[in-house]
Amino acid sequence: MSRLFETLERLAATIETRKGGDPAASYTARLLADPKLAAKKLGEEAIETVIAAVGQGPDELASESADLLYHWLVLLAASGVSLDAVADKLVAREGTSGIAEKASRQTQ
Numbered sequence: 001m002s003r004l005f006e007t008l009e010r011l012a013a014t015i016e017t018r019k020g021g022d023p024a025a026s027y028t029a030r031l032l033a034d035p036k037l038a039a040k041k042l043g044e045e046a047i048e049t050v051i052a053a054v055g056q057g058p059d060e061l062a063s064e065s066a067d068l069l070y071h072w073l074v075l076l077a078a079s080g081v082s083l084d085a086v087a088d089k090l091v092a093r094e095g096t097s098g099i100a101e102k103a104s105r106q107t108q
């Protein structure tokens, strides 16, 4: 398994432990208690990642990507969506070109 996936699984497990936690002591608990805030933060981190990608260099892009993935995991946890559920979607798409998939939707 890749180091990134192992890290994401470990972080997802840590995030689960924060459910119902004290928002004053845990930033994760604060986001989990307010899924709209978690979604808003994910949007902000996505924009910051794009800004890093178009002009701030590789280290900043890696750092913003880490922020993005952390907030993505929190939003999944807040919404009751497991990493396995996301994996199922990706596996189902394996081998299907995005161009072919879009064309099939347009002919339906």
Ligand SMILES: N=c1c2ncn([C@@H]3O[C@H](COP(=O)(O)OP(=O)(O)OP(=O)(O)O)[C@@H](O)[C@H]3O)c2ncn1[C@@H]1O[C@H](COP(=O)(O)O)[C@@H](O)[C@H]1O
Binding pocket: 011, 014, 018, 025, 026, 027, 028, 029, 044, 066, 067, 070
């Ligand atoms: N990986 C992270 C992680 N990445 C980013 N962040 C926080 O996400 C926030 C990012 O917000 P911004 O970039 O918008 O920075 P900001 O301007 O300070 O934030 P705002 O004022 O806009 O809220 C910062 O407070 C970061 O510290 C994280 N907070 C927690 N984790 C992990 O989650 C674990 C549990 O955290 P707690 O629940 O807070 O103990 C930690 O041990 C870490 O492993």
